[in-house]
Amino acid sequence: MSSTKNSGLRSAQSETLEEDQEAKPPDSVALGKRLLEYLEEKGKVLSPLLILTHDFPDPDAIAAAYGLAYLVQQEFDIEARIAYRGVIGRTENKAMVKILRIPAHKLRAVDLKRYPNIALVDTQPAFQNNPWPGNRKVKIVIDQHEPVRRPLAELTLVDPQCGASCVIVAQALLMSGLKIPARLATAIAYGILSDTMDLYRAKRRDVVDAYMNILRLSDVRALARIQNPPRSKSFFVTLARCIRSAARLRWLVVAHLGQVKNPELVAQMADFLLTYDNIKWTFCTGRYKGRLYASLRAAKQDMPAGEILRDVFEDRKLAGGHQSIAGGSAPVGLDAPEEVWRAKEAALQLRLVKRLRLPAKGEFWKPFKRCA
Ligand SMILES: [Mn+2]
The missing domain is CATH 3.90.1640.10 (inorganic pyrophosphatase (n-terminal core))
Structure with a gap:
């Protein structure tokens, strides 16, 4: 790759340009x-x-x-x-x-x-x-x-x-x-x-x-x-659960998928929900082998999704991402009772709402209720 577009300019300027390139x-x-x-x-x-x-x-x-x-x-x-x-x-x-x-x-x-x-x-x-x-x-x-x-x-x-x-x-x-x-x-x-x-x-x-x-x-x-691969039944089962459980607060859509066949489904559903119009953020969770998996997606490219999800997790090291994509998982326990899972899901959701500066007491509503 050549980058000689500034050759021939004053030397003082080219020096700063070179410095900039070093830092980049x-x-x-x-x-x-x-x-x-x-x-x-x-x-x-x-x-x-x-x-x-x-x-x-x-x-x-x-x-x-x-x-x-x-x-x-x-x-x-x-x-x-x-x-x-x-x-x-x-x-x-x-x-x-x-x-x-x-x-x-x-x-x-x-x-x-x-x-x-x-x-x-x-x-x-x-x-x-x-x-x-x-x-x-x-x-x-x-x-x-x-x-x-x-x-x-x-x-x-x-x-x-x-x-x-x-x-x-x-x-x-x-x-x-x-x-x-x-x-x-x-x-x-x-x-x-x-x-x-x-x-x-x-x-x-x-x-x-x-x-x-x-x-x-x-x-x-x-x-x-x-x-375009043929999809398994578990994909559609999860998709149905995603649509049914999706809840919206302004431009954020959240879906808690419960038990999933594999954690990738959580990311996939977060991607899919992001295609809903006028949505800026999607957040999905799913339970797999005693851990709660979470995926966060932003519609805009240059969002600090990884940073935000790390802030939302109790242990920052358990989440990460780049630009508009982030994911993570936290241990909940192989035989944790339903209430514990639900509390964990709700806690993550609330911290996300606050982190995105949405009203903490805002009411989520079900955008696809009639269809499901
Ligand atoms: Mn990659």
């Missing part, structure tokens, strides 16, 4: 380049490498891990394994892994001991949404989330404006000169689409360029199949 976070091309340089320098020392995503990995996490695994194996002869804790929940994500035959594995107890080298993608050591102990150093962090504290890593590539973490990996792959197989390109294209709401949240040229370059190498029919 580097774009995804620069981060991709740093990844290649680091791998070049380290080489086989990084073998074998365990690539960890966050729990319940989404398409971006899966694509970033897949891309990194391919890059290190093909270009640097580093053995790699992709692992995640939790489950791959969303129907599209399952279809993605199956159709593209992505070698993503459930984390085994021995993995964290057996692998001397760790890379975290779409998450960071300090985050609670991955199996890595926050106080131990990893080799590589590739992420798009705002850090809560400086990541403990040899190489930190964090860019909160890059739309999707896999954009950084895509840039490295594109620069490496490696042949990018269609299955991998398709995974990355889908990772970018799903994390940016079909590019709606992609705000930088380098992000759109990465997508275009990758799309050219993709299997677009496979991409279409992934985006």
Whole structure:
């Protein structure tokens, strides 16, 4: 990327411009380049490498891990394994892994001991949404989330404006000169689409360029199949519950889903409710294996959703997000009685109402009552 538009200006001004550029976070091309340089320098020392995503990995996490695994194996002869804790929940994500035959594995107890080298993608050591102990150093962090504290890593590539973490990996792959197989390109294209709401949240040229370059190498029919998978009964059951329980206060819609088959459904319902017109915020919760999962979505792009959800959670470390998307989960207890769950849901809702500066005593009403 060239940025010579200011060449020839007065030197004093160009000095300040250069300073500004130093202070500005580097774009995804620069981060991709740093990844290649680091791998070049380290080489086989990084073998074998365990690539960890966050729990319940989404398409971006899966694509970033897949891309990194391919890059290190093909270009640097580093053995790699992709692992995640939790489950791959969303129907599209399952279809993605199956159709593209992505070698993503459930984390085994021995993995964290057996692998001397760790890379975290779409998450960071300090985050609670991955199996890595926050106080131990990893080799590589590739992420798009705002850090809560400086990541403990040899190489930190964090860019909160890059739309999707896999954009950084895509840039490295594109620069490496490696042949990018269609299955991998398709995974990355889908990772970018799903994390940016079909590019709606992609705000930088380098992000759109990465997508275009990758799309050219993709299997677009496979991409279409992934985006339109047959849905299970549990999806519709949850959707029905979402519509029935949705409650509205001004421009906020809240839905408590109760027990869910997988936590991804909570995020999916929050996304879906956001398409309701004149809504600025949506908030969904769901119960899964003794934890209350929560997702917060903003209709506008540049909202501090992650910050807000962290404020709403009692333990700030249990939530996080970027721009208009945030999620988190808090332990409630495997055999907690109904009242305890309800109290927890109500408490989160009330704190959110206050945090969004809505009237704390405002009456929620059911916008879809007649339809359900
Ligand atoms: Mn992501």
